[in-house]
Amino acid sequence: MTLIHGADAPWLDSCDEHRNEEFDGTDMNIAAKPPLTIRLCGPRGFCAGVDRAIQIVVLALKSYGAPVYVRHEIVHNRYVVEGLEAKGAVFVEELDEIPAEHRAQPVVFSAHGVPKSVPEDAASRNLFYLDATCPLVSKVHKQAMRHNRLGRHVVLIGHAGHPEVIGTMGQLPEGSVSLIETIEDADAYIPTDPDNLGYVTQTTLSVDDTAGVITRLHERFPNLTAPAADSICYATTNRQEVVKQAAPGCDLFIIVGAPNSSNSKRLVEVALRAGAKKSILVQRAAELDWNEIGAISTLGLSAGASAPEVIVNEIIEAFRARFDARVELAETVQETENFLVNRELRSIELTAADMAFVNG
Ligand code: SF4
Numbered sequence: 001m002t003l004i005h006g007a008d009a010p011w012l013d014s015c016d017e018h019r020n021e022e023f024d025g026t027d028m029n030i031a032a033k034p035p036l037t038i039r040l041c042g043p044r045g046f047c048a049g050v051d052r053a054i055q056i057v058v059l060a061l062k063s064y065g066a067p068v069y070v071r072h073e074i075v076h077n078r079y080v081v082e083g084l085e086a087k088g089a090v091f092v093e094e095l096d097e098i099p100a101e102h103r104a105q106p107v108v109f110s111a112h113g114v115p116k117s118v119p120e121d122a123a124s125r126n127l128f129y130l131d132a133t134c135p136l137v138s139k140v141h142k143q144a145m146r147h148n149r150l151g152r153h154v155v156l157i158g159h160a161g162h163p164e165v166i167g168t169m170g171q172l173p174e175g176s177v178s179l180i181e182t183i184e185d186a187d188a189y190i191p192t193d194p195d196n197l198g199y200v201t202q203t204t205l206s207v208d209d210t211a212g213v214i215t216r217l218h219e220r221f222p223n224l225t226a227p228a229a230d231s232i233c234y235a236t237t238n239r240q241e242v243v244k245q246a247a248p249g250c251d252l253f254i255i256v257g258a259p260n261s262s263n264s265k266r267l268v269e270v271a272l273r274a275g276a277k278k279s280i281l282v283q284r285a286a287e288l289d290w291n292e293i294g295a296i297s298t299l300g301l302s303a304g305a306s307a308p309e310v311i312v313n314e315i316i317e318a319f320r321a322r323f324d325a326r327v328e329l330a331e332t333v334q335e336t337e338n339f340l341v342n343r344e345l346r347s348i349e350l351t352a353a354d355m356a357f358v359n360g
Pocket residue numbers: 047048049050111134135136137203204233234235236263305
């Protein structure tokens with residue numbers, strides 16, 4: 001991990017949100033503030049799949065006008081959902097909630113992916129749909145289908161009820177996938193044919209916990225077949241790795257993210273295990289309990305893959321109002337992944353202003 005301090009990173013000084021203010025004697029409040037180092041993780045926040053999904057809704061609104069329907073939260077973040085609602089998106093849980101008079105308007109499927117029955121249902125209702133499933137979730141679908149095609153029973157490691165798990169299980173006929181959540185599940189699992197199993201995982205799991213489950217499954221079922229490539233995605237892996245490296249010595253680690261965001265919740269656990277004294281999940285700065293936060297000198301800060309950068313900035317500003325805060329960037333890798341939007345939308349111009357509601 002590289003630690004970049006303000007003095008070594010001109011962009012930190014030139015960036016309003018992260019600038020370390022020098023005390024110039026004009027504001028006595030600054031002198032009274034206790035010092036705080038904010039270890040800001042990089043990479044953090046939006047991944048390429050989330051960015052793409054939000055872009056798809058924004059571009060669909062520009063291209064087809066409001067309303068654009070979205071099945072399920074496009075990504076697990078209320079701020080993002082409300083920002084898109086303000087632009088004219090309408091969120092529904094099921095397709096039958098779309099009024100008959102709006103059936104010519106597009107409906108977008110969320111980044112988590114959907115069971116095969118959903119596009120089939122859309123087609124039977126003559127709905128025009130745009131699939132915002134992350135390409136890396138689609139890759140897991142293909143890995144599961146490949147196991148199935150080769151006659152293997154699929155073991156899916158993931159969290160029951162998560163939309164991605166529902167979507168992956170829904171790629172295959174009922175009864176051809178078994179869900180395993182924990183090592184205890186792996187111990188208790190009794191397959192029909194132990195020599196003919198293939199596994200995949202949810203993309204947003206804890207890298208370390210999942211390795212433990214896979215090891216246990218391999219011990220019990222030596223012929224268990226792995227997918228062709230890791231199912232846990234690059235964004236999950238990178239965000240967990242930098243939090244793991246930044247956590248030791250932190251009095252508090254804040255993860256910006258929603259309670260229903262799997263990858264955000266995993267980051268809270270990773271920070272604690274890696275040595276942060278305390279770790280909390282926060283959706284907005286207004287939720288911060290300053291009495292509970294108390295006297296701290298080092299704060300770790302990261303954001304789940306569905307949490308917008310504007311909220312990270314909001315949290316930093318909230319700390320700068322109470323502390324003489326110095327931001328240092330804890331960086332492991334720089335991500336360059338970029339996923340193209342659906343073909344129908346590629347000719348529509350996407351401007352910085354279109355995405356300012358999440359990117360600032
Ligand atoms: S967390 Fe990973 S799988 Fe999920 S949307 Fe982002 S890149 Fe895709």
